Amino acid sequence: MGKTAFIFPGQGAQYVGMGKDFYDAVPVCRETIDLAGEVSGLDMKALMFEENEKINITEYTQIAMLVAEAAIYHAVMEKGVRPDMAAGLSLGEYGALLVSGVMEEADLFRVIRKRGIFMQEAYPQGGAMSAVLGLDTETIEKVCEETPGQVSVANYNCPGQTVITGEEKAVAQAAEALTSAGAKRCVPLKVSGPFHSPLLAGAGEQLEEVLAGITVREIKVPYLANVTADYVTDKEQVKELLARQVASSVRWQQSVEKMIEDGATTFIEIGPGKTLAGFMRKINKDVTVINIEKLEDLSKLDTL
Numbered sequence: 597m598g599k600t601a602f603i604f605p606g607q608g609a610q611y612v613g614m615g616k617d618f619y620d621a622v623p624v625c626r627e628t629i630d631l632a633g634e635v636s637g638l639d640m641k642a643l644m645f646e647e648n649e650k651i652n653i654t655e656y657t658q659i660a661m662l663v664a665e666a667a668i669y670h671a672v673m674e675k676g677v678r679p680d681m682a683a684g685l686s687l688g689e690y691g692a693l694l695v696s697g698v699m700e701e702a703d704l705f706r707v708i709r710k711r712g713i714f715m716q717e718a719y720p721q722g723g724a725m726s727a728v729l730g731l732d733t734e735t736i737e738k739v740c741e742e743t744p745g746q747v748s749v750a751n752y753n754c755p756g757q758t759v760i761t762g763e764e765k766a767v768a769q770a771a772e773a774l775t776s777a778g779a780k781r782c783v784p785l786k787v788s789g790p791f792h793s794p795l796l797a798g799a800g801e802q803l804e805e806v807l808a809g810i811t812v813r814e815i816k817v818p819y820l821a822n823v824t825a826d827y828v829t830d831k832e833q834v835k836e837l838l839a840r841q842v843a844s845s846v847r848w849q850q851s852v853e854k855m856i857e858d859g860a861t862t863f864i865e866i867g868p869g870k871t872l873a874g875f876m877r878k879i880n881k882d883v884t885v886i887n888i889e890k891l892e893d894l895s896k897l898d899t900l
Contacts, residue, residue: 604682679817726770799843
């Protein structure tokens with residue numbers, strides 16, 4: 597019998613209306629979204645369900661995404677499906693933290709609200725990110741090292757897709773060199789900062805201060821950290837890894853490979869979009885991926 601992993605997407609999959617059908621129909625989902633509003637002081641229903649510009653601004657995107665993921669997660673749990681392990685891409689790691697039981701849900705909402713603000717404000721000069729398609733990671737890392745200025749790998753998403761991050765000029769220069777080195781394309785991303793770059797080290801330090809006031813509990817369900825692509829086994833490591841994550845590479849492909857190595861055969865993507873399912877097809881086609889984004893998607897779990 598294979599194991600089941602819950603996985604949570606990151607920033608970029610958000611849209612107005614995400615989670616609304618769950619809010620309207622499932623009491624525990626309504627309670628989750630209302631709790632987030634109380635904790636954050638934001639009108640979560642307006643942010644998530646009504647047309648607005650804020651939903652695509654990092655400081656609001658992050659809490660909106662996590663709250664949608666948390667609400668859908670509770671609906672999945674009500675169906676009786678239980679995870680053996682969990683992981684999330686970038687801010688999605690906070691969804692995995694919820695699964696692990698290592699922090700109170702209200703505390704996770706408090707932390708992600710601050711994380712979004714810190715990351716929004718960390719590098720006001722702008723910065724840039726670009727997705728590199730069709731090139732091996734070794735070449736990408738080498739080009740980044742050889743490019744003047746600050747540019748490094750932000751995300752190891754899947755074979756053939758790696759994201760670079762850093763100063764605008766350095767990212768553009770690296771993208772040019774990577775195209776010459778054989779990349780199919782380098783696609784600039786619409787982001788408000790150089791996320792998962794050492795340029796955001798200050799945001800990580802601010803986050804560390806917030807985390808200092810949060811209670812960490814024993815880990816009930818194993819989860820993997822983006823920074824290490826390995827399980828967090830000691831609760832004392834949780835805060836340090838979350839603080840480091842802001843300015844470190846997201847090792848998503850390696851995290852998925854680790855879960856498969858440990859027996860995961862079913863991956864349930866919880867939250868908006870199908871980004872992780874797309875990555876999964878390139879990482880390993882033999883595993884089952886179920887995406888739970890809409891209320892009607894819950895019926896997919898009946899076969900488990």
